[in-house]
Amino acid sequence: MGFWGQFGIWLAALLTIGIISFLYKDNFLYKACEAIFVGISAGYWFVVYYWDNLYKKFYLQVTNHDITTLERIIPWIGFVLGVMMLSRLSEKIGWLSRWPLAFIVGATAGLYMMIYFVSNAMAQVASTIIPVFVGDWATIIANFFIVAGTFCGLIYFFFSKEHKGAFGLASRVGIWFLMITFGASFGYTVMSRMSLMIGRIDFLFGAWLGLIK
Amino acid sequence: MKREIPVAITFIVGTAYLIAYFIPHKPFNYFENWFNDWFAVIAAFAIWLGVLNLIKISTIKIFQKKPDWPYSVLIIISFVIIVFFGFYEGYKGLYAHPSYSFRDPGTSFDWLYVNVYTPLSATMFALLAFFVASASYRAFRARNFEATLLLLAAFFVMLGRVPVGDILTSWLPHQYQLSQWANWIMNVPNTAGQRAIMIGIALGLVSTSLRIILGLERSYLGND
Amino acid sequence: MKRNEVITVGLLVFLVFILKFIIPKPVQLSYTVSMITIILLGLVFVYILIRTLQGRLIGRRVVFLLVGISLSLPFFMKLTLNIPVSPEVRSVYDALQKLPPGSKVLASFDYDPPSAPELQPMAVAFMKYAFDHGLKVIIMGLWPQGPQQADQAIQSAFKAEPSLKKKIKYGRDYVNLGFQAGNEFVILRMGESFKAMFPSDLNNTPYDSIPLLNNVSNFSNLDFCMNFSAGKPGTAEWVQIAVDRFKLPVAAGNTAVQAPMVYPYLNSHQLVGLLGGMSGGAAFEKLTKKPGKATTYILSQSFAHTVIVIFIIIGNIAYFSRKKENK
Numbered sequence: 039m040g041f042w043g044q045f046g047i048w049l050a051a052l053l054t055i056g057i058i059s060f061l062y063k064d065n066f067l068y069k070a071c072e073a074i075f076v077g078i079s080a081g082y083w084f085v086v087y088y089w090d091n092l093y094k095k096f097y098l099q100v101t102n103h104d105i106t107t108l109e110r111i112i113p114w115i116g117f118v119l120g121v122m123m124l125s126r127l128s129e130k131i132g133w134l135s136r137w138p139l140a141f142i143v144g145a146t147a148g149l150y151m152m153i154y155f156v157s158n159a160m161a162q163v164a165s166t167i168i169p170v171f172v173g174d175w176a177t178i179i180a181n182f183f184i185v186a187g188t189f190c191g192l193i194y195f196f197f198s199k200e201h202k203g204a205f206g207l208a209s210r211v212g213i214w215f216l217m218i219t220f221g222a223s224f225g226y227t228v229m230s231r232m233s234l235m236i237g238r239i240d241f242l243f244g245a246w247l248g249l250i251k
Numbered sequence: 252m253k254r255e256i257p258v259a260i261t262f263i264v265g266t267a268y269l270i271a272y273f274i275p276h277k278p279f280n281y282f283e284n285w286f287n288d289w290f291a292v293i294a295a296f297a298i299w300l301g302v303l304n305l306i307k308i309s310t311i312k313i314f315q316k317k318p319d320w321p322y323s324v325l326i327i328i329s330f331v332i333i334v335f336f337g338f339y340e341g342y343k344g345l346y347a348h349p350s351y352s353f354r355d356p357g358t359s360f361d362w363l364y365v366n367v368y369t370p371l372s373a374t375m376f377a378l379l380a381f382f383v384a385s386a387s388y389r390a391f392r393a394r395n396f397e398a399t400l401l402l403l404a405a406f407f408v409m410l411g412r413v414p415v416g417d418i419l420t421s422w423l424p425h426q427y428q429l430s431q432w433a434n435w436i437m438n439v440p441n442t443a444g445q446r447a448i449m450i451g452i453a454l455g456l457v458s459t460s461l462r463i464i465l466g467l468e469r470s471y472l473g474n475d
Numbered sequence: 476m477k478r479n480e481v482i483t484v485g486l487l488v489f490l491v492f493i494l495k496f497i498i499p500k501p502v503q504l505s506y507t508v509s510m511i512t513i514i515l516l517g518l519v520f521v522y523i524l525i526r527t528l529q530g531r532l533i534g535r536r537v538v539f540l541l542v543g544i545s546l547s548l549p550f551f552m553k554l555t556l557n558i559p560v561s562p563e564v565r566s567v568y569d570a571l572q573k574l575p576p577g578s579k580v581l582a583s584f585d586y587d588p589p590s591a592p593e594l595q596p597m598a599v600a601f602m603k604y605a606f607d608h609g610l611k612v613i614i615m616g617l618w619p620q621g622p623q624q625a626d627q628a629i630q631s632a633f634k635a636e637p638s639l640k641k642k643i644k645y646g647r648d649y650v651n652l653g654f655q656a657g658n659e660f661v662i663l664r665m666g667e668s669f670k671a672m673f674p675s676d677l678n679n680t681p682y683d684s685i686p687l688l689n690n691v692s693n694f695s696n697l698d699f700c701m702n703f704s705a706g707k708p709g710t711a712e713w714v715q716i717a718v719d720r721f722k723l724p725v726a727a728g729n730t731a732v733q734a735p736m737v738y739p740y741l742n743s744h745q746l747v748g749l750l751g752g753m754s755g756g757a758a759f760e761k762l763t764k765k766p767g768k769a770t771t772y773i774l775s776q777s778f779a780h781t782v783i784v785i786f787i788i789i790g791n792i793a794y795f796s797r798k799k800e801n802k
Contacts, residue, residue: 046366053367057374061381061539073322075371077329080302082368084330085337085360086619089353090656091295093341095288116289120296127303133253135300136472138293140257141264143463143471145290148268149659151460157715157745158453162446165743180439184742187443188450195451212447217397219444221404222436223735226752227383228409230593230731232546232779233753234377236772237592239547241370247494249502250550280667287660294656350679354619356626364620365588373589380546380779381539388538388786392794402791406784412754413777414556430559437738438562446739 051246054238092120162188187215258466265464306330329367336360404440407432502551509552516545520785527793538786545782549774558773563741564758566748567726570699576609578698579691581723583713584614584621584628586705590730591624594703596769597728597756598628599635601701604763605649606632606639611687612649613697615673617661617708622653622677624703635767646680650687653677658708662716666694694721699747703728710737714745728755 039047056071099105099113119141125134166188170181193205194212201209243249264286271279309323340360341353353360393399410416411433420428462468504512519541523533574580582601586594602625605612616622629649633640643649652673655661664672669691670682682688690696700723704710710727714737717723724747729737731752740746750759753776756769 046362050366050370054370054374057371069322070325071371073325074329077326078333078368080305081330081333083298084302084334087295087298089341091291095291112285113288116292119289120293123293123296123300126300136257137260139471140260142293144261144264145268145286147460147463148265151457152269152272153715154453155457157719158449161743161745162450162739183439184443187440188446191444191447192450213397214400215440215444217400218404218440221401222408222441225405225408226731226735228783229412229752231380231383232776233593234373235380235546236775238374238377243550248500249494251501287657287664290660291657369588376589381542384542384783384786385535385538387783388790391787391790393791409780409784413773413780414558415777415781417557417559434561441735442738442742445736449739
């Protein structure tokens with residue numbers, strides 16, 4: 039590994055330790071690492087979006103002579119809308135940014151409306167309307183819990199009716215299922231964060247200090 | 252007209268996507284493809300807007316010598332360095348033989364990404380591991396039935412998903428060991444709860460999308 | 476800087492010097508020493524329990540130190556544990572088993588290096604399996620660094636099994652189409668035409684010149700899709716568009732944060748199977764008989780989870796005992 043490779047590893051280790059030093063207390067090194075992170079992230083996405091979006095999807099299209107004139111002109115509409123987005127930096131002409139914003143909101147609304155309805159609503163409802171009392175007792179209990187849990191969970195989220203009586207009881211059962219869901223999510227979140235820290239420790243002990251293979 | 256034209260744009264674009272879902276043939280697939288490319292270009296400018304805003308705020312902080320202004324200098328320096336190498340490597344790669352991308356291994360941009368951005372980003376998220384532990388010790392209490400359910404589910408999943416769970420319950424038959432309980436919790440009550448949330452969000456999203464497309468919901472336009 | 480802080484920094488620098496240049500490597504604790512270490516840690520927790528019962532909560536820095544120790548020590552221990560395999564991981568493996576050699580599999584790498592500790596091990600195990608069983612892999616990414624993570628996974632697979640490097644040929648057995656911006660719109664367009672989204676591969680070789688991509692025009696020409704996802708765009712988008720619209724069978728490897736949220740897709744059979752977090756990766760390595768980083772890391776993971784559970788239990792024991800006293 040050459041000089042820049044070794045220097046890179048030491049720099050990465052120093053930055054890692056700088057961030058971890060926050061656990062002791064807020065300090066100059068942590069704040070410096072945080073500032074570098076903000077600057078580098080902003081710069082990274084600035085560059086990536088230029089090359090992957092603007093260059094590939096606009097510049098290469100408008101300078102491509104193998105396509106029709108109409109296909110070369112169409113990308114300019116997107117470019118103009120994009121430039122209008124930058125008007126948000128000025129208070130006077132900031133209202134111009136509403137046009138590209140409206141485009142983004144409309145596109146997202148139009149696309150998501152159908153795909154969410156089909157995949158996250160219809161398919162899920164279809165998988166909930168299942169015969170409960172089939173198979174062995176373990177399957178029956180599981181089916182019952184899934185149907186009852188989904189139904190009661192949905193009842194909890196229905197705030198147009200007061201949660202009283204039988205409705206209130208179903209809502210309460212829904213809360214229990216949601217609590218189990220959140221507990222499971224908490225467990226998995228712990229797993230995820232620990233995994234990230236394990237990755238960092240592997241880097242510090244392995245690539246940097248060479249204590250482990 | 253400051254609000255009417257954007258509402259019309261939302262309606263046209265939203266409707267085009269809706270129609271293209273059901274009729275994915277000419278000319279609707281052309282509209283979809285054009286709109287997809289415009290979306291990418293506008294997204295790039297949206298990111299640039301955020302970045303330029305950050306630079307503007309940092310610069311103001313430096314010139315007005317506000318508290319912690321030296322860190323703003325660091326922000327701008329690191330931004331300039333990575334942007335310089337990003338564009339330099341990008342243009343150099345375009346005309347090299349064979350051509351290469353600005354992010355290919357071996358470029359300065361990639362070096363900065365691997366040795367600066369990645370450790371900072373990964374460690375920032377990894378710090379949460381410690382705070383989760385501290386919060387668990389200090390605040391995670393089974394104060395009522397619901398909190399107890401949450402705690403127990405977390406226990407079963409955390410221990411059941413690693414070998415420790417089965418070691419602790421090795422004296423039980425296999426189907427009653429912690430890993431099986433974790434499987435059951437994830438596949439049954441967790442699925443039910445997540446499904447309820449998913450359906451709720453989907454229905455809410457459908458109704459909000461429809462309201463936005465029809466122009467009934469205009470909060471995204473801000474105030475005049 | 477205060478005097479104490481200067482001393483602390485000086486000690487840390489000295490410690491790094493010792494660890495880097497003096498201590499013989501690699502460091503490995505014997506089984507006996509590992510067990511003694513675990514017992515000592517247990518005694519520390521007993522002490523913490525007693526203190527907490529007395530109403531004297533330990534400081535947060537001690538908690539952080541204990542978490543750090545529980546994550547670090549297992550790296551030096553050589554203990555093997557039996558990794559549990561969940562039904563959703565087995566479903567992924569069974570689905571891959573059913574694919575005959577020559578099947579075309581799309582592998583979407585939708586993550587970046589910060590998520591690599593969780594997803595890279597399962598990606599490496601998948602690539603080893605695919606190359607071993609003659610599956611043809613078409614790699615792409617919806618995240619900018621995804622295709623590079625794929626390249627690293629392939630290099631790791633070749634390093635672990637040098638025989639693979641000799642028999643696997645780029646362009647014939649696998650191809651890397653690179654990253655394409657556009658999130659779910661990319662998947663949408665791929666349903667119509669791969670070439671429209673990826674006119675060339677990562678090395679700028681034209682689409683039509685790549686042998687593997689002959690007769691591959693869209694999703695209908697694929698046999699399977701394996702998605703490695705750390706967020707958005709990711710598994711949800713693949714299910715919503717590739718599965719529900721284009722009927723492509725998709726299995727997913729997710730970070731642990733995302734995994735619980737995709738279980739409804741599993742139950743409704745929109746997803747074939749799921750590798751959830753590091754434990755999913757370790758289980759997949761076990762099933763494919765290709766132990767890797769996930770298997771190594773699972774010991775640290777076990778320690779960490781145990782420590783968190785112990786802290787929660789200690790906190791609650793103290794809470795309930797004080798509640799009883801107040802009554």
